[in-house]
Amino acid sequence: MTNANAASGEGKGAKSTLASSVYQQLRDDLLRGALEAESKLRVEWVVSRYGAGASPVREALNRLAAEGLLGRHDQRGFFLMPASATELEELTRTRCWLEERALRESIAHRTADWEEQLVLALHRLARAERRQPDEPTTNNPEWEKLHRAFHRALIAACRSHWLIGFCDQLSDQASRYRLISQRGPGSERDDLGEHRTIAERTLDGDADGAVEALLSHYRLTAEMCTARLNEGYDPRAGSAKSARSRKQRPM
Structure with missing residues (x-):
């Protein structure tokens, strides 16, 4: 050369x-x-x-x-793609379809190493502070990484890198909506309890129970986000405006 x-x-x-x-x-x-x-x-x-x-x-x-x-x-x-309740509904529905299959496959092909990794992922998530200390409405980036790692660990034993890849793509798309659902007053929920229930049922080999807990977890997030969007939440402004205030605004 x-x-x-x-x-x-x-x-x-x-x-x-x-x-x-x-x-x-x-x-x-x-x-x-x-x-x-x-x-x-x-x-x-x-x-x-x-x-x-x-x-x-x-x-x-x-x-x-x-x-x-x-x-x-x-x-x-x-x-930036606009936030849409219609798109969120389709995204959540598709994500539930794929992750149900991935989780069932993961439970069916469980290994001791996979169980240990899932327990470790839950432990790390439980120890992390979800919110930024100086900004209570903003998630801690470290918590975000551990949250993603937990959900990835759930389906890691499904034996299909294609399916895991599709689930990762949908998780990326859902991240923005999940952040919207967690902003503002009245958006607190027992995240850790939800994740612990999913993990416990998964580790028990209760595929139906684990799937029910996981899909309920995703659907609750979607419901909270849809409520925020219906309130007039503008991601670019980072706030929600009521329909009444919009109607009263002078033209």
Whole structure:
């Protein structure tokens, strides 16, 4: 390989690494709701925020759009997908279909190592603080990671990487809605109790009971989020406005 070719290869590798870094940072911010105030994600704005060039930023945005985490208009750039009660209903229904099958398969093909990993995942989740100490309406990023790890551990023994991959994609899509459901007063629930019930039934080999607990867990989240959206919750504003206040607002 000539020096020129080597340099070219190194340049492409650096760009690919940078694009992957921007992709991961942007993806993490999307999933934790840090970009809700930005309805449009202009390349220039992303370049400024993440300190990367336009080329790796476009690559990262295109990857996220391909995964369905961003919307894309031809010639008009990228945007955050609007929150919709209709989409949430379809998403929840589909997620329940797939995760029921994954959980039943996981229980049917259980191993001692899988049981230990599930117990450990629940233990770690139970020890984590869910809310940020200085911002009670915002989830702790560490809790978010452990929450994701718990749900992944539930289905890890299902013996289908395809099914696990589809469940992961739906989990990503559901993250934004789950954050909406947890914001504002009156949104507290016994999260740990719900997760403990799911785990106990799963470890007992009670497939029907475990599935019932898991799907109830997801459906409750969807109900809480739908209620927030029906109140007039605007993810970009981070607040809910009653229908009455909207009607009384002068035109």
